[in-house]
Amino acid sequence: MAEDLVLDTAIRDWVLIPLSVVMVLIGILRYFVSKLMRSFQVPDPKIVKEGQVIVRARNLRAAANFIPPKSFRSRRVYFSNEENGLLFVPKGQAQNAQAQMFSDPNMAMDMMKKNLSMIIPQTLTFAWVNFFFSGFVAAKIPFPLTQRFRSMLQNGIDLSTVDVSYVSSRSWYFLNLFGLRGLFSLILGEENATDDTQRMMQMSGFGFDPSKSLGAEKDGLDIVQHEWALPKFEHRAEAVLKKLVS
């Protein structure tokens, strides 16, 4: 049953390789286009200030054990003091900032542009593949799959007795789509917009709510138990200096 079909060399030359090459080139093109189209957005000073305050509070929380107890406590009071502490924001005011951020036209345009630049090439390529490369066996995947995958992978092929390993070009397109992500990260260097999961993480991190994160930082700061981790610091310094001098 599993005798190997011999497929035409022309399929390899004119289907597999061109499809992969086209997908790589489109990926590179998309990367450069998104780089060019990235509009520089003037950051809102209030948002930036709040972000920096959060970063400061986070640093304090992370390095709390390296400063003496009294200075840690004084810093903590500075942040979470009820009247004029930096992290304490009355609820009504904070909501406005978030609403304003979402209705800001620049940000909406940016997100839409990013979405479009991702979806359009994929759709176009998929349509092109379907139009030109349907109705024949394109490749053989080296591992066996169950019969349930047949309808998904063998879309243009109407014989039902062909082994499921022989797939149509549509599945070659999908295989390329997922597999070339790693290649793109290698040749395009740092983060590039071809990874959907990365994009979704970025989008979800975008809708950050100032008041909630401030409140979270305040709670986190309150929870921290200070443990002075460097009690023998002077002894250590003395030992190191002695070693250096002697």
Next chain:
Amino acid sequence: MAGHSDSSSSEKKSTEAMNDVPIFSAENMQNNMKVIYYSRTFMSIIGGVIAGILGFTGFMGFVFYFLVMAITSIGLIAKAKFLVHSYFDSWNRIILDGFMGGLMSFVLFWTFAYDIVHIF
């Protein structure tokens, strides 16, 4: 401890050699994670091509993938001179991180090489 710098390797020391409380330099940690990711991606691509050329099918191919990933882990550990804790914060990072990420690239290049060499 003082003046210990790795100028030739691309991994950077991420902890100071303080005995009680280890602190991590976040930037160096990130750089190390990136190095691991790139190494794994590259090795999975190469492994895919090798698997295709050698004609592995089915289960053998996936076994080969795990073998390649294990070799990558061992290589990374050896590069860190076996002092894993001064470059990463836990063993899991260097061994398991990015394991599954390279799978799709591996399968793609495996299929590609296998088809080119054996079917066509």
